[in-house]
Amino acid sequence: MDNRHPGAPKSGQGTVPWAIKGELILNCNCTVFCPCVVSLGKHAPTEGYCQAWAGVRIDEGHYGDEDLSGLNVGLILEIPGLMARGNWKAAAYIDERASNDAYNGLIDIFSGKARGTTGLFKVLVSEFLGAERAPVIFETEGKTRRLIVGKQIHGEVVPVGGADSDQDIVVTNTEYWMGPDITVATATKGRVRAFGRVWDFDGRSAEICQIDWKGPR
Template sequence: MATSWQLSGSYFENCNCDVVCPCLVSTNAQLTSKPTQGVCDVALVFHIDKGNFGDVRLDGLNVAMVAHTPGPMAQGNWTAAAYIDERADERQTEALGAIFTGAAGGPMAAFAPMISTNLGAKKVPIKYQIDGKKRSAEIAGVMHMAVEPLPTMREDGEMSMATGHPVNPDWLALAVGVEGSTFRDHGMSWDNSRRNGHYAPISWSGQH
């Protein structure tokens, strides 16, 4: 029998492209534009406010994913790694793995075919914070990432686009990485300070 799942919460990402990421403004849905630095180094971090995978509760847990691509993201050949909240028990870890690898369907299934080198997942403490319109996450000794809204003349201090991004196709804020947004692990190291960022609420569901 299929297991139904759903979750809601928030996410942000920070990549090494200049603002705004060319992947979002491609003229061909099958082939995104080349990253502004030639390659893409990106971290995506997720916080689940409320969620369940069948009878397994996922409330309050965090997940992070990092990826390197040697060219346009849609061409694949990603090298990717994941980090799962150390507070997750065995059943929660299995559920998060199914959702965030795309094995259980849902938005992350769009990324799965792009990954050619999977570096696996680590259980780590992940600190996720929302401070007004700023989002930040920290994995001690590995990653410190934070984004804030791209400067705008809008009264609400926020610019957004309906880009079709799998994480939230209808609403994605344009943001920029704050100083000190760095990652170092798996032989990869990057500094995405003042580089492209996004954030959005998430509301996903699927069956596995």
């Protein structure tokens, strides 16, 4: 499914230079902690399949000459088994404040068409359920992160406490596609009502990751 803005040119996909820096949060149906981070998808999710929502806050970013800074994106991911075996389903909610060019660029990035860091989506996602404009709110309050996408996604994640309450538990130096350092977290709220999915992942595994993604150079 192509949800690009009507009249948007399709040439240039996969050749446009792009970059995104910011933060990603994700909550899935695994018990704490999701094994995919360390196994890189070679270990099965704790429930045998994966259902997840994610939020991306773009602090700095561009797609070609189009500025993406300050925009947010919400995602839904569904994986039937081992992450590395593909056959994913995915959907995206694009910040309603995005210009038409930014909207189209973000669809290319999060569908994998723009290649680069997120290019694996084009290989692993067999069905892109679609993209919609929506009010996508990404909030940070202390160590708590929240993602609110209309009535479709309402999520809140917090780091899991360690022996030293001032230090988060972080899995470092990984080869995980999101980024090398993943903060172990859990969801205090993980509600999804979107694209026919009815999910509630309160108390389940979550991740917080600083991202530095880029595409063709």
